[in-house]
Amino acid sequence: MPWVTRGLRNGVVTSRWPRHADDYFDTFPAAVDVNPDPSVLSLESVEEIDGLCPTGAITIADPPPDGTTNGGTNGGASCGQRLPQVRLDRGRCILCGRCVAQRPDLFSWAPGSDTARLERDQLVVGSVPDTEDNLRAVQAELARRVRSLRRSVHIRHVDAGSDGSDEWEIQALMNPVYDVHRLGIFFTASPRHADILLVTGIGSVGMLAPLQRTRQAMPDPVVVIAAGVEAISGGLLRTSYIGRAGIGEVLDVDIWVPGSPASPFSLLHAILLALGRLPAVHPQDTRAGGKADEGSG
């Protein structure tokens, strides 16, 4: 049996994330950030920036009325100036890189695969108000629902109109590099045995009924993950005659994981976020996104 011995030839190729930091997890450019200091943004360039993004992920809000301070990361703006507020919706961003190439003063790649979020609003970065309190409530509610799923979890995937790349990335979770079985995560054909519904694609009209049927066949409680910007917002096809502006229009989504498509590590981050099994922030990892660690242990 030649295959048995071949399996051992290259030693351990499996990632040790989440127990240990993983270089590919930490360095993968899975998102775009709005740079914290917007002082270079002149009012004249607002229109140019408004039309920059092919999916309308970048928006510019009016400056807050006098006397109020900017929220979020734009807090560093010089006082006294009323600056337009740049926002970037990662739920729409297809990572084309255009904004980073054309306005590196405003946008930059954000390395790190910890891109999944519990609330759709959390995908918007830039000058956005703080939602910590609300988030804690959502997290507690989800934790209550997934309490029984700590050890092993079964996932049913449904393609609701993807471009096909999303499925590759989900399948990759079963290759020996990610090997999610080591974490007690399994994919199942039967919705009756599934705890998590992982949905890709724009929510094409033809898939709505099969998607609903799958959801209804799953025993509650169910966690729904919208994987990739097409599932989150429709992405480039958001105005299609045959799709939806995201599957959130037809399902209650618990976890949003952006990407075009979402990479395997971002998907794994989303699954562990759903289960409350993300580890505490690694010592070398000080990014804000990794702090959803309530359920580690």
Place this chain on the structure above:
Amino acid sequence: MTARPISRDVGKSHDVGSWRADIFERVANDARFAGLFATSRDTSTTLTAVLVEAEKVIAVDTDLTEDHYRSLTERVPAAFWYERALHELSGITPLGHPRLDPLLLPSEATTHPPRPGGAPARTEGLTPAELKGPTDVSGYGMFTIPHGPVRSGVFESVEYLIETPGEDIPHLNIRPHYKHRGIAKAFEGLTVDDGVLVAERVEGISGVAHALAFCHAVEALAGLTIDEHTGLVRVVYAELERIANHLDVAMRLCDAAGLAVATARFGWHKERVMRLTSGLCGSRFGRGVIVPGGVASRHAQPEPGWAQLDHDLMRLRRDVEADARVLMRTASFLDRLRTTGILQPDLARRWGALGPVGRASGVDDDHRRVRPYDGYRQLDVPAVDSGAGDAQARLAVRWQEISAAFDLLHAAIPTLAGQPVAAPAATRAFTVPDGRGFGVAEAAQGEALHSVEIRDGLVVRCFARSASLHNLALFHDVFHGDIFTDFPFIEASFGLSIAGAAM
């Protein structure tokens, strides 16, 4: 390097009758039928047949004043799905078509054509409706086993209705419409810079090839030439994509055979390819690299350097080829593939079967070799040995293509490493004149073909045809006599993408 236009229009003087006669004559003279689509304008509709002749891609047009014409399928069987598609999408009826069942739209769709081409869509009221079961095979003892649309593993959604009187498979009904995404309309009104982003998503696992096909169409129209460096960068991404796709097929075949270690090995190798790609450009699918006019300037010289890539690829090649040799000596595996899903050479030729599916049945029209583009003009793409047209032959073709891809990369990369980049091509400003251009690229699935029509700098119609659409219809013809359990092997050995077929 001079530009060599790969396409030409043969004029639009045709009335429908002589249009048909022209197509029939060209097909009789060995032109390959490669597609058919309609462009809806405000007052008329243009029907366009795409034919590939020895040197060129040719478009034959006719203007329709009515909403019907006489079907081509009886004389050109490969028009079968294209006519169903344009019936639904453009509201044109091919009279005498053998079966105008819905293919791409999930409802009684002829009343709601989205009408690609700039005319207003009539899709209001398009609602999800469950289609009735099959009617074409019936009889005592006949029963239907539906596969899908939600598959039993992590797969794209598609429905295969296998109508079987037992273990033999007499007929297969394929329904990709569940995930029709309205791709044609998504292109409309976009700049070419935004259009290429949609092209990358026509068939997400071959986004580089579709981006190239789209860009070739635009570049043909704009009369742009691609410099040597840019052409070779394009080859690097295209070949990495090909290796990843073929490894995916190998992995799925091993999985179907229950070879856990082999599945893991090829899954690991595929992951390595995708990481090499993301190491170069930040995207595991090479997205954002190919742009009209060249490659995005930040990808002209990658961060880790070409020399490192060459080194990593050599190690990867050693591992892949060693595992492939063992696999192709694993008797229990070959038993499942041999004589499974035979595509007869005769049918493959008449149909113009594309990519590895065609090559395994003796039809080899690889654009990289026959009508070279970009960096392939200065590289040597070998012809592959075909075989018996079964699943084993298709896999054997893929191994040859993987080895050839490694050769191409090893030839391209040292040249790139030694070249300083003068001015990245993509930063040149250019305008695209009004008109229509054709572009092709050889994807892992086979020929990706884009017809792009531009008006005032914006896309008014893009027909983006994947090899998956063209080849998937051949599924009908490879099941005869095969037992039910061969299905996963046949499906995997075709290596198609449903997204590309469902459009």
